Amino acid sequence: xxxxxxxxxxxxxxxxxxxxxxxxxxxxxxxRRAYECDGLSAYRRMPWLVLLPETVEQVQAxxxxxxxxxxxxxxxGAGTGLSGGALPLENGVLLSLAKFNRILDIDVANxxxxxxxxxxxxxxxxxxxxxxxxxxxxxxxxxxxxIGGNVAENAGxxxxxxxxxxxxxxxxxxxxxxxxxxxxxxxRALDAAGYDLLALLTGSEGxxxxxxxxxxxxxxxxxxxxxxxxxxxxxxxxxxxxxxxxAAGIIPAGLxxxxxxxxxxxxxxxxxxxxxxxAAILLCELDGTSEEVSEHVFKVRELLKSSGxxxxxxxxxxxxxxxxxxxxxxxxxxxxxxxxxxxxxDGTIPxxxxxxxxxxxxxxxxxxxxxxxxVFHAGDGNLHPLILYDANKPGELERTEEFGGRILELCISxxxxxxxxxxxxxxxxxxxxxxxxxxxxxxxxxxxxxxxPGGLLNPGKAIPTLARCAEFGSMxxxxxxxxxxxxxxx
Amino acid sequence: MSDADLTESLRAHVEQAxxxxxxxxxxxxxxRAFYGHATDAADxxxxxxxxxxxxxxxxxxxxxxxxxxxxxxxxLLEDNRQMLGFEPLRFSSDSTxxxxxxxxxSGPRRPFAGAVRDAVLGAGVINGKGEALRFGGQVMKNVAGxxxxxxxxxxxxxxxxxxxxxMKVVPRPESEYTLRQSASQQQALERFAxxxxxxxxxxxxxxxxxxxxxxxxxSEASVRQAQQALGDAKLREQPDFWLSLRxxxxxFFTRSMPLWRLSVPPATPPLALDGxxxxxxxxxxxxxxxxxxxxxxxxxxxxxxxxxxxxxxxDDNCEAFHPLPAPLLALHQRLKKSFDPAGILxxxxxxxxx
Ligand SMILES: Cc1cc2nc3c(=O)[nH]c(=O)nc-3n(C[C@H](O)[C@H](O)[C@H](O)COP(=O)(O)OP(=O)(O)OC[C@H]3O[C@@H](n4cnc5c(N)ncnc54)[C@H](O)[C@@H]3O)c2cc1C
Numbered sequence: 110x111x112x113x114x115x116x117x118x119x120x121x122x123x124x125x126x127x128x129x130x131x132x133x134x135x136x137x138x139x140x141r142r143a144y145e146c147d148g149l150s151a152y153r154r155m156p157w158l159v160l161l162p163e164t165v166e167q168v169q170a171x172x173x174x175x176x177x178x179x180x181x182x183x184x185x186g187a188g189t190g191l192s193g194g195a196l197p198l199e200n201g202v203l204l205s206l207a208k209f210n211r212i213l214d215i216d217v218a219n220x221x222x223x224x225x226x227x228x229x230x231x232x233x234x235x236x237x238x239x240x241x242x243x244x245x246x247x248x249x250x251x252x253x254x255x256i257g258g259n260v261a262e263n264a265g266x267x268x269x270x271x272x273x274x275x276x277x278x279x280x281x282x283x284x285x286x287x288x289x290x291x292x293x294x295x296x297r298a299l300d301a302a303g304y305d306l307l308a309l310l311t312g313s314e315g316x317x318x319x320x321x322x323x324x325x326x327x328x329x330x331x332x333x334x335x336x337x338x339x340x341x342x343x344x345x346x347x348x349x350x351x352x353x354x355x356a357a358g359i360i361p362a363g364l365x366x367x368x369x370x371x372x373x374x375x376x377x378x379x380x381x382x383x384x385x386x387x388a389a390i391l392l393c394e395l396d397g398t399s400e401e402v403s404e405h406v407f408k409v410r411e412l413l414k415s416s417g418x419x420x421x422x423x424x425x426x427x428x429x430x431x432x433x434x435x436x437x438x439x440x441x442x443x444x445x446x447x448x449x450x451x452x453x454x455d456g457t458i459p460x461x462x463x464x465x466x467x468x469x470x471x472x473x474x475x476x477x478x479x480x481x482x483x484v485f486h487a488g489d490g491n492l493h494p495l496i497l498y499d500a501n502k503p504g505e506l507e508r509t510e511e512f513g514g515r516i517l518e519l520c521i522s523x524x525x526x527x528x529x530x531x532x533x534x535x536x537x538x539x540x541x542x543x544x545x546x547x548x549x550x551x552x553x554x555x556x557x558x559x560x561x562p563g564g565l566l567n568p569g570k571a572i573p574t575l576a577r578c579a580e581f582g583s584m585x586x587x588x589x590x591x592x593x594x595x596x597x598x599x
Numbered sequence: 600m601s602d603a604d605l606t607e608s609l610r611a612h613v614e615q616a617x618x619x620x621x622x623x624x625x626x627x628x629x630x631r632a633f634y635g636h637a638t639d640a641a642d643x644x645x646x647x648x649x650x651x652x653x654x655x656x657x658x659x660x661x662x663x664x665x666x667x668x669x670x671x672x673x674x675l676l677e678d679n680r681q682m683l684g685f686e687p688l689r690f691s692s693d694s695t696x697x698x699x700x701x702x703x704x705s706g707p708r709r710p711f712a713g714a715v716r717d718a719v720l721g722a723g724v725i726n727g728k729g730e731a732l733r734f735g736g737q738v739m740k741n742v743a744g745x746x747x748x749x750x751x752x753x754x755x756x757x758x759x760x761x762x763x764x765x766m767k768v769v770p771r772p773e774s775e776y777t778l779r780q781s782a783s784q785q786q787a788l789e790r791f792a793x794x795x796x797x798x799x800x801x802x803x804x805x806x807x808x809x810x811x812x813x814x815x816x817x818s819e820a821s822v823r824q825a826q827q828a829l830g831d832a833k834l835r836e837q838p839d840f841w842l843s844l845r846x847x848x849x850x851f852f853t854r855s856m857p858l859w860r861l862s863v864p865p866a867t868p869p870l871a872l873d874g875x876x877x878x879x880x881x882x883x884x885x886x887x888x889x890x891x892x893x894x895x896x897x898x899x900x901x902x903x904x905x906x907x908x909x910x911x912x913x914d915d916n917c918e919a920f921h922p923l924p925a926p927l928l929a930l931h932q933r934l935k936k937s938f939d940p941a942g943i944l945x946x947x948x949x950x951x952x953x
Contacts, residue, residue, distance in 0.1 A: 218792050218866035241796065263742045274740060276749070277717050290926050297904040298862040299709065299883045300753070302921035303931055303949075305716055308749035312742045329798045356657035358680060358770035398800065400820035457738040459658050489739035529740035537743075544743055548730040553744055555937035559930065572744065 119158060125174045129167055133208075135159035144203050147188040147195040148250075151452070151506060152535055156183075156197030161205045165283070165291065165321045168204070172319060173289035175202055181565045182287075184315040186227065186258030189250045191453055192534025194262065194314045194570055201568075204319065206257050212236050213322070220327040221280055221297060226257025226320050230264075233325060242327040245272035248530075249438050257320045263312030265530035267363040267394070267437070270488035272328065274530070276311040283322035284310060287561045297324065309556075314532050315567040317560040331396035334362065335406050336430045339418040340387035344368055344483075347389040348463035350416035351487045354393065355460070357412060359405055363394040364488030368467075371440050371484040371495070378443035381436030382429075384420055391418075391487065392437055440484040441495070448497035451482070452509050456520030457491045457529035469519055470494055477512045479505075491529035492520070518543055533571045541571075542578035550575060600671040602650035604664065606723065606731055606762050612643060613760060613943075614729025622943045625756040627666055627695030631702050633911050635755055635919045635948045643760065645697055652763055653737065656681060660720065660737050662765040665697025672696060676768055684712035684769040689846050697761045703753025706845040707803040707814070710795070710865070710880045716752035718766045724751060724759035727939025737765045756945040757953060758938040772802065772816035776826055777841070779834040780811050784869045784876060787811040791881040792866040799825050803841055804881035807851060812840060844879065851877045856888040857912035859896055863905030870899050886910075893917045920949060928952065 123134065135141055136158060146153045162168050175182045181201035188195050197203040209225035212233070216222070217240045222233055230251040234243040247266035248254055254264065260282060265274045272278070281295040295307035310317055341347040347366055354361065367375065368389050376383045383390060391413070395405040406423060413421050424430035436443075444451050458466050467483065474481040474496075485493040494516055498509040517527040517540040527533070527540040541550070553572045557564070573581070616623050622640035626632065648666035656679040663672055670692050676682050686706030687699035700722075705714045721735030724747070735741055735748035751761055782790065787806035794801065794813070800821045803814030812834060815822045834840060843849035852858065854875070861870070865882035874889030889896065893909065900907040906921035913919035923931060928950070935942070935953055947953070 216864075216866075217796065219864040220796060221864070263746070265740055269740070273713065273717065276746070277713060286926075286930075292927055292930070296862075296906070297864040298906065299865075299880060300703075300714065300862050302906045302908070303923050303927065304754055304758070304934065305703075305750055305752060306930075308716055308746050308752075312746055317745075329796050332798045352657045355659060358773075360770065397817070398798065398821040398824050400824045401800070401818045404818050404820045457740045459655075459660075459738060461655065461658060486740075491738075491740045524736070525738050526736050526741040526743050528743050529738070530742060532742050533744070541743060549732045549734065549744070552726060552730075552732055552747070552938070556745055556747065556934065559933035559937045 122158070122174070122178060122180065125178065126170060128170060129160065129162065133161045133163060133167070135161065144185065144188070144197055144205070147185070147190040147193060149191050149193045149534070149536055151450075151500065152193040152196050154197050154199060156203035157200050159203045159205060161208050163208045165285065168285050168319055168321055169289040169291065171202065171204060172285055172287060175565060176287050176289065176563065179563070179565070181568050182319075183567050184261070184319050186255030186261070187229070187253050189254040190258060190262060190534060191455070191531040192528070192536040194532050194534035194567070196535050198568070206255065206321075209257070209321065215240070217242070219297060221324050222327055223322065223324045224256055226260075226323055227255050230254050230256055230259055237327055241330050243330050244325050245278050245328050246275050249441065256323050256325065260311055260320055260323055261313065261315050262530065262532045265486065265491065267365060267486065270364055270486070271360050271362045276308055278326050279307065279311065279323060280326050281324040282307060282310060282320050284318040285321050286318045287563065287566055291321070292318075295324075312532070314534065314571040316557055316571055317566065331362075333399045333402045334394055334396040334430065335402050336392060336394045336424045336433050337406065337409055337413070338383070338422045338424070338433050339391045339393070339413040340384045340420040341389045341391070341417065342387065342419050343417070344389045344467050345464040346417040347391050348467065348487070350391060350413055350418065351463065352460050353412050353416055354409055355488070357408060359395070359408060361393045361409070361488060362396040363392065365392045365437050366390070366483070366485055366487035367437065367440060368483040370480065370482040371444060374443040374447050374482060375436035375440050378446055379435050379439045381432050383436055387419065392433055437484070444482045444495050444497070448480075449499040449501065450497070452496040452498060452513055453531070454492065454494045454496070454513050454516050455528045455531040456517050456525055457489070458520050458523050458525035460490045462523040462525070463487070463490065466492070466519060466523060470516060473512060473515055477508055479509060479512055486529070489529070490525065514540060535570055538570070538573045538577065539581040541573050542581050547575060550578065600649060600651070600667060603647055604650070605648040609643070609645065609648060609760060609762065610725050610729055610731045613725050613727070616641070616943050617727060617729050617941050620941050620943065622946050625760050625945055627698045628691060628693035630690035630694040631698050634702055636913060636951065638945055638948050640946065645760065646693070646695055648762065651675060659768050660765060661768050662737060662763060663696055664763045665695060665700075665761045667696045668692070669694045669696055669699055677771070680771045681768045682771050683718065683766065685709060685715045685718050686845055687715060696764060700752050700761055700764050701754065701756045707805065707841050707879060710804070710883055711802050712769065716749045719749050719752050719764060720767055721765040722748035722751055723762035724748070725762060726759045727941055727944050731762065735765065739767065755949045757935060757949050759944065774817065774819040774822040775802070776815045776822050777803070777834040778813050778815070778826070778829060778832045780832055781809055782806065782811045783809070784878065787878065788866065788868065788882045794829070795865065795881050804879070805844065806878040807876070814841060849877075851875065851886065854888050856890065858910045859887040859889060860908040860910040861885040861887060861896070861900045861905055862908070863900060863903050867903045867905070870903070872896060872899055897921055918950065923950070
């Protein structure tokens, strides 16, 4: 693909958008720099042009104009993504949805909220709180990330174990296609006619269209929530305790694990009252009706003790419950304080493989000489190893990336996946070649072409080209075989 | 339950059909043959492709071949105090898993425990070129690549032959209780809307012929608590009431008149259409026996933000599924082509132009 854009073409390009007000256009380089990267700051690129439209018609006009000029488009929500999905292009438009920040309608009877894509995740729950309702998916970044970005990444959160991911909690989206057409996918009923395009678009990382409106499902707030903190002297025991809770037929609202390094970092940062001598802690939230919670708290406490917990605490007040969670929710920035840089991985594995995978990560950590803090969604096997490194030390970032790649391949080898919620983006593009074979990748490209035949929406992300896999494959021999033997090596 | 992996022969069959441009009619037990349009094509029978590939109760995941009978899967789950959260509609004891996923028809629990597509974690799929592909996986969270396994749910086999499906399963509730109250349709819809906005342990909400039926499910304590809050009026006469909805064996479903399924926002007031109604999903799924024209029924469903399916009784004169706006239909056609370039997989089963 050849892109037409050159710096000098900028005026010509903008002349094709006569109805876009000046304050929606960012062309100065100092201002464009704010859009250089998303939450994965190790990857940076100056966008050619940043546009911040205010209306759906403007989005349609921009996309149509990009289509006819052959200019690629990268959508951006709040830029908190952790896989470089919103990384801009030197020759493309960065389309920010930041100005689409209005809640359009709250339908209490049908428990739906219709919002613009730039609305922050937490703002939805805040707006519907007065009706006794909330929006369940709660990524740790929920004060900042946008609902459009959540849909594009199929974001998860602490409460997804019981209440599902973004895909389970949205009802309808409005999508602007690369032709500038406005489509409604899904609906306000529980299903829609035709293919489940709502599911397909969820997690499509801005490669299939621009989301300009989202209708989310709301849930009644549980009558009561209670959180238990359990300490263990051994990570493996904590892992086994997770399995025993689920096997007992209890689905906690959240079930999170933190290891020694993250406990320490979080404790130093927010003073959550975590036991500093523990090798691992589990945080288990139980919610539901009042009697059900009492019953489950009792059962879970017993299970934790019989799994070898050295200490089991139940939050005595709502304030203490919030404090227990505060340490977990602040874990990433807390780790950020103890290391110049950290690199967050996102593999998901079958729960039973937890002990084995945690052990191997520890071994790799020693081998690479890079510490790892583990803080993750234990209940659904979604790991977030944080590799601590210093980007200013020559070669350390490269070593970190290689270590990260090994972790992802480890996840695949135990029957898991390279990404549970952060997306492939730019970051995990090579590991996609390990997870999927050539025919599967080709099917992905064919689906992409059904939406965007010219490949102008977020090119280079999420799905690797076969050529890229051939290049990657020349370094990584998988299962004794080179992937894509028929493609020429670079 | 037998254990036979026929993936390779099914794949070879599709590949041959692709080369020869022979349309295929994919089927299992044919228990859903009435759903959608008949296709004039050579049969591809998947019912012998059977067996549970992987099931570990503590992982809450089950993977089985598409020809496996639903009753066998549900029995295995029941033996482990688990179940399929979406309670698939099951039209005969031979109904297969593949048919349940491809038709995407969920049972009474749908509004409370999610739909078929919500439970799908991964799938083996043979596309229209005869390539055996694998999407998704066996873990709860997976965003690598487009979500093509969920897309298969409800696609009626028009995008690929499902070979196996990995699903999330859920613990069986400790306790269940159905209460019955007399209510007009309008009263029932209002009560449902009120209850569904409260944190109650619900797992079914139906209205028919002057009565509403509400199923409570969860821990013993929570069911007891809810029962006290809602008033005691236990349904004793019809122990298989919910099963009769799942299997469409309830007397309502045995009429000969055309059967419509209207899917609308749940709190929508009663619709101005004459006929016999059975309301499910707390108002979100409404069954109607009516002789009204398709245009009228579809017009009314669309007006309230829903759609209408001619569930039984579709013929050449009427599309079974609600017609799509032209740009959306065009996108469906391109998507279909991306999986099935020769148009050999269940052509016309869903929409005549697809
Ligand atoms: C401290 C921290 C904690 C986090 N915790 C979690 C967590 O618990 N769970 C979790 O899932 N994630 C988490 N994340 C990751 C991130 O917040 C999520 O991926 C979030 O969904 C991104 O939203 P955003 O608005 O910032 O999107 P962006 O980063 O702006 O964009 C993400 C992707 O979506 C696309 N996109 C954005 N908006 C649109 C649109 N309107 N239409 C089409 N495409 C669009 C972009 O092109 C890009 O590919 C965390 C991040 C940080 C920094």
